[in-house]
Amino acid sequence: xxxxxxxxxxxxxYDRHARIMPWRVSPEDRKSGHRPDPYRVWLSEIxxxxxxVAAVRSYFLKFTELWPTVSxxxxxxxxxxxxxxxxxxxxxxxxxxxxxxxxxxxxxxxxFPSDRAALQxxxxxxxxxxxxxxxxxxxxxxxxxxxxxxxVMARVFAVEEPLPPAKARxxxxxxxxxxxxxxxxxxxxxxxxxxxxxxxxxxxxxxCPWMTGCKARDLGIAADLPRKLAKxxxxxxxxxxxxxxxxxxxxxxxxxxxxxLLGGMxxxxxxxxxxxPTASAPISADWTTxxxxxxxxxxxxxxxxxxxxxxxxxxxNPSNGQYIPHRDFRPTDLPTVFRKVFDVASHVFLND
DNA sequence: CATCCGTGGCA
DNA sequence: TTGCCAAGGAT
Numbered sequence: 001x002x003x004x005x006x007x008x009x010x011x012x013x014y015d016r017h018a019r020i021m022p023w024r025v026s027p028e029d030r031k032s033g034h035r036p037d038p039y040r041v042w043l044s045e046i047x048x049x050x051x052x053v054a055a056v057r058s059y060f061l062k063f064t065e066l067w068p069t070v071s072x073x074x075x076x077x078x079x080x081x082x083x084x085x086x087x088x089x090x091x092x093x094x095x096x097x098x099x100x101x102x103x104x105x106x107x108x109x110x111x112f113p114s115d116r117a118a119l120q121x122x123x124x125x126x127x128x129x130x131x132x133x134x135x136x137x138x139x140x141x142x143x144x145x146x147x148x149x150x151x152v153m154a155r156v157f158a159v160e161e162p163l164p165p166a167k168a169r170x171x172x173x174x175x176x177x178x179x180x181x182x183x184x185x186x187x188x189x190x191x192x193x194x195x196x197x198x199x200x201x202x203x204x205x206x207x208c209p210w211m212t213g214c215k216a217r218d219l220g221i222a223a224d225l226p227r228k229l230a231k232x233x234x235x236x237x238x239x240x241x242x243x244x245x246x247x248x249x250x251x252x253x254x255x256x257x258x259x260x261l262l263g264g265m266x267x268x269x270x271x272x273x274x275x276x277p278t279a280s281a282p283i284s285a286d287w288t289t290x291x292x293x294x295x296x297x298x299x300x301x302x303x304x305x306x307x308x309x310x311x312x313x314x315x316x317n318p319s320n321g322q323y324i325p326h327r328d329f330r331p332t333d334l335p336t337v338f339r340k341v342f343d344v345a346s347h348v349f350l351n352d
Numbered sequence: 353c354a355t356c357c358g359t360g361g362c363a
Numbered sequence: 364t365t366g367c368c369a370a371g372g373a374t
Contacts, residue, residue, distance in 0.1 A: 045370070048369090049370065049371045049372075050358080050369060050372095051358085051360095051370075052359090052360080052368095052369050052370085053370075054361085055360070055369090087358090087359080088358080088359075089357085089359045089360090090359085090371085090372090091357080091358080092357065092373075093372085096372080096373085124371095124373090125372085126372045127371085127372090128371055129370090129371075129372085132370075144370080146369090146371075147370075147371085149370090164353095188370095191370055194370090195369085195370080200368065200369085201363080201367095201368090231367090234366090260356085261356085261358095262357090262358085263357085297358090297365095297366095298359090299357050299358060299359090300356065335358075336358070336359065336360090337358090
């Protein structure tokens with residue numbers, strides 16, 4: 001009547017349905033003693049923060065190809081790592097990734113600590129990621145609580161309290177279910193359940209390994225949970241960007257400061273982004289306003305960019321920014337909003 | 353503790 | 364087209 005969901009039932013399901021991912025060791029391989037490489041677990045978990053598996057896959061393969069070990073990554077140039085991360089978003093993750101790799105290499109001799117508290121003291125590793133590494137890489141009985149786990153717990157226990165206030169309660173409930181046996185597989189199993197069956201919309205309760213004992217299903221409110229407080233509406237900001245190309249083919253770009261929006265990334269010089277941006281060109285030239293605008297939405301605001309283009313003479317020196325030779329310029333190194341600008345503006349500079 | 357920080361897919 | 368959503372952390 002009031003059965004509690006059994007972790008064993010979820011593990012049985014996971015043994016048959018675990019999804020294949022480049023950073024994962026299959027349950028069968030694990031039976032023969034294989035543990036996942038902590039470096040790969042860490043790298044994947046950082047990339048997966050607020051990011052889908054589909055988006056992460058190619059980035060993970062690129063990073064492990066370029067930097068097979070944490071020590072390789074620690075030795076990398078900052079700009080190369082930021083360029084490799086371009087397009088994945090939340091660029092503070094990339095900066096902290098490098099910091100963390102260097103701490104692990106220098107202070108821990110290239111060996112990730114297995115202790116959750118030690119992990120959480122490292123840059124970019126918070127409550128979720130420390131539990132994920134400790135459980136998945138080192139099979140310690142730590143409890144991961146991400147968006148999937150919150151949703152699964154809210155439904156299994158029919159928690160009506162909305163997020164984010166319900167976070168602490170959901171964490172306690174999740175901890176109450178974490179088994180001492182195979183905690184790493186269990187952690188991935190709960191998240192897989194949330195990603196494939198206990199989905200935000202139209203959960204597939206009919207094929208759920210935890211259908212028995214799920215209170216929300218009994219009450220017929222699974223799809224309505226977790227409840228969430230309304231979010232603030234996004235304002236719309238405006239801005240101007242300047243796309244300049246020197247007569248020798250070089251592009252005028254600037255490295256953004258480490259802190260703040262798109263921190264550490266390469267971008268086009270331009271105005272501030274606000275309700276009434278104040279623009280001044282980075283170099284004197286015959287600027288032309290492009291017909292098309294670029295629209296882009298960040299986490300907390302919409303942006304509409306006006307684009308100015310110009311060819312400039314070799315003799316002119318810019319007030320800010322740096323010239324990147326054409327052969328060194330890859331649009332894919334830019335964050336998405338600036339890549340959109342390039343896509344719209346590039347036709348002006350075609351005959352090269 | 354509230355705010356800041358990307359992106360692409362999808363209803 | 365718009366808003367919601369996804370394996371969060373730092374400040």
